Amino acid sequence: MIQISNLKFSYPEGGFHLDIESLSVESNSSVAVIGPSGTGKTTLLNLISGVAVPDDGKITTNGIEVSLLDDAARRDFRIQNIGFIFQEFELLEYLNVLDNILLPYRISGALQLIAEVRKRAGELAERVGIADKLGRYVHRLSQGERQRVAICRALLPDPALILADEPTGNLDPENTDRVLDMVFDYVQSNGSTLVSVTHERHLLDRFDQVVDFADFRKAVSHA
């Protein structure tokens, strides 16, 4: 699913350097990325998704070397293949719950917003327990409900890869379990891959693989 070899990346302003010799993530598996702040965990997600382009080395995602695509193609690739879940949810406050779930279909021509998609959005909302809140603005939802909306938005295009950046960082233990259950259910039932950045070490048991950025460079262990 994801193959990284001899990856080198640094930001133009300097002060940060990421160097990964080799990393492999299988399909239908879940990977936790851990490590101290500022070691490049989020950058890794950006490199995998093509938001950032490596200085050197190779990343293939789903068999495609994303960095070789132009900007528009990389965006299309992301929206068709990758579901993003953010720590701060990144929902649009001026849209209601349903419109937030449908957002990927409204901001890209690569996805077609047809009746089938709307139906699936309703089913996803039903599955995560927010079907009765589809018409509400997101600021009227609890933190847990907002993250569930964000998960629906990420899963709606049926992505093969889910990239989650501290998805439970702002949630209480009850909602943390609930959200993770949803994501893992989806990964298992759809044969998808999950790469999740997390600081919560007690959750690591749930992942198939843990990538530890503690030594900044590489330290891959298998659960």
Added chain:
Amino acid sequence: MRDILYMAWRYLAYNRIKTIILILSITLIVFLPAGLKILVGQSAESLTSRAEGTPLIIGAKGSPLELALNSLYFESDMPPKMTFAEAQRVADSGLATAIPLYIRFNARTFPIVGTTLDYFDFRGLEVSKGRKMAVLGECVLGTDVATNLKLEPGQHIVSSPESVFDIAGVYPLKMKVVGILSPTGTPDDRIVLVDLKTTWIIEGLAHGHQDMSKPEAAAGVLKREGNTVIANASVILYNEITPDNMDSFHFHGDTAGFPITAIIAAPHDEKSGTLLQGKYLGDDELVQIVKPSTVMDELLGTVLTVQNYVVAAVVVIGFSTLMTSVLVFMLSLRLRKREIEAMHRIGGSKARVLGLLSTEIAAVLLIGFACAGLLTLTASQFGAQLIRLFIL
């Protein structure tokens, strides 16, 4: 495109207060200079058209502007009075038709214009209901007066006292409405037209009272000396002219010495006009002759200068408002940086994200321009009525 429009609409609707403020700002920036220009243009046209239709005005020496405004638009303070003899002097010169005006009194805030029947022909006034005034105490109402006071021919209107506390002042005169003028779109719509002599009756220069030779008036007689009868205050003075008491109305003194405020002089030809103006050039003249169009041009020159200053001020204010609006947009973009970044990370197309932001700005501008256009159109359509209502 539909998705972009939908999201832009949702954003604008959600941030409705900010949106309304921005739209209002754009509307005012565009409308104020345009609307001001239209209104001033229409005011100028309205002022000059009536002035140009009035060749010459004669009045007592004083402010020419006051004389013109009072005689043409029945506005401003009453100019100094002159005698009716001046009207006879113009008529006697054979150079022009003299239409005397006496504009001093009001009836329920509407000016009472005392004149002659020539005024109807001169202004092209037509009576839509009833007839022109024929005898003392009759009046013809401008269309706005009739509408506002809900008066019809056959009903009455009373002249207003000049001061509630002036017991020695003029008595109210109950006048019979005999006609309503057709709408003209000029200040004539808001006047009460009466015969010149009727205004003199209101002033108290003529009056009607009980016949002192009749036995029922004997109680009021203090002394008889030949044809002169001295009576006390119990003698009944009439405040309405009826067919029964009309004969009792009489003037004290020579009407040539009675007051008028202006004379509209309509020269028979250009040469007559020039000759007539020449007659009033003497330093010892107590009256002046003015060409209303010249007076109004001078006034408009001042108005247009003021307008230029106002437009300049509006442009400066508009520019700063525009800059503030740009700043609001910029700050809004900064506040939405995370939203834009999130859409980028999710995979939103650059064109759609940019399209969304520019559609929001374009919508605000478009609605602002549309509102300004609508207001400008309204000003051009109804500006003349607004001017008549509030200015003239």
